Amino acid sequence: MATISDVARAAGVSPATVSRVFNGGRVTAERAQRVREAADTLGFSPNRVARSLRTQRASVIGLLIPDIANPFFTALARGVEDAAQRTNLSVVLCNTDEDVDKERRYLDVALAEHMAGLVVAAASRRRTDLSAAAQRGMPVVAVDRRPRAAEVDAVMVDNQHGAEDATAHLIERGYRRIACVTGPAGASTSEDRLAGYRAALRDADVPDEWIRAHTRHADFRVEGGYTAMKELLALDVPPDAVFIANNLMTVGALRALREAGVAPPGFGILSFGDVPWASLVHPSLSTVHLPAYDLGEAAATLLQERIAGSAKPLQTVVLRTSLEPRNSTAGPG
């Protein structure tokens, strides 16, 4: 591997001159030419480790996500990656598995590695701690989930509004007994979506007591959705529709519904978050589409501004969801 000194020697100049050629310093055209030729023949490309050490800034950003198997997060990752690539940043993808300890280990690595910045979809609203990074001046952007205590930029979706819209849509279709399966009590996403669901039902004069009795908290995973749905179906008077707060739980719920022989349009299903290949499974499944790719792109762009030194006040960008209804003519009747 050729070093900058090798190139300097080959071109008959000093290492400083070589560095200037590649970093926009003032060098006479003739010398610059010689340096470039020498670099080409030697196959030189600057050692990024040495550069990082000297300049005190890396060309790597970290992306912490809770579940790499969830298509929502892979789409988000692609958004981050595309935005990062535009300024020659590489992305280290870290899968925290919804595990706060694993997440903290990755945070430590990011700090020791002196990464340029972090995009974090927090594993927990309450227990994720981003203060260490903030303290050491490493820019952080929270995405999708905002850890409670952190003073960081954030890019979110309008969970409450999206959920309210979606639930209202079910009501318009004529469903009357609309249950809800949401995520863990701690998570901001699950609380906001639940709040939206509640708002829509209250607006339709459904009593709070009924709402509480038909709300289930699960874990944002397939199995959790399955179990919660089974519980709801076992009620004395089961619901005629359900609002489900994420895509994986929807998959589980669909299994429970199939086992119970229940299907649209007699039973209304609304998923918050796109279910992969949902059109194959249930053509009549409505979904709230989340702009996962844009979320990642916006977060990475914001992060790059901070890395470049922007001192603007903290921002929170909120992206809107969009409802994608199917089979608009059908209803419960």
Add this chain to the structure above:
Amino acid sequence: MATISDVARAAGVSPATVSRVFNGGRVTAERAQRVREAADTLGFSPNRVARSLRTQRASVIGLLIPDIANPFFTALARGVEDAAQRTNLSVVLCNTDEDVDKERRYLDVALAEHMAGLVVAAASRRRTDLSAAAQRGMPVVAVDRRPRAAEVDAVMVDNQHGAEDATAHLIERGYRRIACVTGPAGASTSEDRLAGYRAALRDADVPDEWIRAHTRHADFRVEGGYTAMKELLALDVPPDAVFIANNLMTVGALRALREAGVAPPGFGILSFGDVPWASLVHPSLSTVHLPAYDLGEAAATLLQERIAGSAKPLQTVVLRTSLEPRNSTAGPG
């Protein structure tokens, strides 16, 4: 951010001693204790950039995969990640998008970043070029797909055997007109799977000419599978079963089949590679299960041996697939 000298000063020792405390040199217990206390109070963790520069080896490995949205590769990535974490390596995940240029850019980054090694699922059998890495002594393990010219370790699945088994399974069930949708002509995976399919059919005395007429090459993506399946269904005498060479094309093919009103068990479907939530879609879909996680784990383990300096001759590890039939009593009839 505290440096090693800060710790040294605080503990009243030299930086060398601090380094030895953390890297297993011989230091008296009393001093080591003082150093550890100083490090704790200062929140010291060694700067990995400086360490990499000095030791000439990084604690980061690169993972190049062609499609992060494919569950097969995310499972593989988790295998790599878990294995890497056991020896404190971090994984940089690079999504090449089946694009050889993008892949080459990532390879260059990996070299400039002086990563410890690479696990590569090549974007192309013919055009992916791993020689630059090999030349500079960076260990590389190919996984799932083996680039033609490269002299590297590899971890593969037994594509041909798996495909042959799967096709034989369809024959046993009584299907007689078994078509095939495979991947691009260049890819090793698609060729091997096609070969297995052919072998099984030849074994059942199906003429070569018929086989050729019922084989379609597509692009390993959803749309490709859809188009190819439509073509096959439009034949004068359409097939009564199909062997599909990867999971995403199966999704497309299923859509084509649904549109044509064709379904199991009258029509036999066999997917090479697990289709996510297939049980929801079509309970009677048989799949060849690919050990994606183990593939990644084995590759990362092999890579770590090389990084540690193993000079064993090049290895190729082949993992077996397993057939997961459903609805075993049903057949075409």
Add this chain to the structure above:
DNA sequence: ACTCGGCCTGAAATCGATTTCTCACCCGGC
């Protein structure tokens, strides 16, 4: 008592780039 090892320790070199500092040179103006 003297020497020879062995074991710790700190000083200093090192990794490969960037960047500051300094100097030499050249040009133009007075």
Add this chain to the structure above:
DNA sequence: GCCGGGTGAGAAATCGATTTCAGGCCGAGT
């Protein structure tokens, strides 16, 4: 002819760790 300003280039410092080298101390053996 001399001086000032501007420009380009090299020498050397620097980033933060690891590692070599050399020396100091202590204990054991003769």
